[in-house]
Amino acid sequence: PRYRMSADEIVKSAWKGYNHDIKMILLQTGEDPLFLDYMIPAIKRIKSEMPDAEIICCNGERTEKEYQALKDAGADKYILKFETSNPELYKKYRPHSTLEKRLNCAHLIKKVGLGLGTGFIIGLPGQTDEDIANDILMIKNLQPTPMASACPFIPNKGTELENEKAGDLFYSFKVVGISRLINPSVCMPACSPYEYLKKGGQIDGTGIGCTSVTIRLTPDKYRDLYQLYTNDRITINLDMAKEVVEAAHANWENF
Known part of the structure; x- marks a missing residue:
């Protein structure tokens, strides 16, 4: 693994957010075979120490026993994106998995x-407008689904797709808008790729259907050991998140 945080470190990180009135705590890991060893005690402590906090897990494809x-x-809640309906x-x-397994x-x-968050x-690369339409319908077909995201593709250095073109922000916003109309009750994040593609992109996202932002609470000593995108990765801190939320409120008041 890149690294493993102890249960104590996880709880301490959760407190960093909770002390700023953040009541949704996302615990994300790679597909680590030992993830329950630190996730279970961390979840129990967070629920005990922060009883009104909502815990969201994101730990990949697991067995029914592990989900239980x-x-x-x-x-x-648990986030497992299907990524594409094709x-x-x-x-x-x-190549190591299938869409059927993912949906199962x-x-x-x-x-x-x-x-379920999806x-x-x-x-x-290779995706069509028809694929996107089916992606939107897939979210509807997976209802009830309290959370769903539609984020533009970002090519990452060191991968087979590093030289491919990033997803188009304006097109992504159109997709998010349609997704919101078809799935009016889901929580949709203004994801960091919006900000990667355009400064202020997350604020724009709140105007077309996005309703949340994610703040990174990972301890500094681990941050360089895991980067979802190595190319100018946008890390959302508390101040940036507040800016997005305040701008979103202002936009709605002027609507």
Whole structure:
């Protein structure tokens, strides 16, 4: 693994957010076979020390037993994006898995009583408008789904797609707007790729259907060990998040 945080470190990081009135705590890992060893005690402590906090897990494709263990420990929701509704495109970019397996995991998540967060990527090389339309409908078909994201593709250095073109921001916003109309009750994040593609992109996102932002609470000593995007990665801190939220409120008041 890149690194493992202890349960103590996870709880301490959660307190950093909670002390600023952040009540939704996202615990994200890679597909670590030992993830329950630190996730379970961390979740139990967060629920004990911060009883009104909502815990969201994002730990990849797991078994029903593992999803149940997270639920029993106190987890509320689980994010598992299907990424693309096109089975061939999915297999191309995730050759070790299948879309069928991914969707089966999504159903298991809901079966054990966790709220499902899902979503897809906009602008994958080889993706068509028809694929995007099916992606939007996939979110509807997976209802009830309290959370869903539609984020533009960002090429990452050191991967096979590093020289591909990034997703188009304006097109992404159109997709988000349509997704919001079809799925009016889901929480949709103004994801950091919006900001990567345009300064102020997250603020723009709140004007077309996005309703949340994610703040990174990972301890500084671990941040360089994991970068979702190495190319000028945008890290959202508390001040940036406040700016987005305040701008969103101002936009709505002027609407």
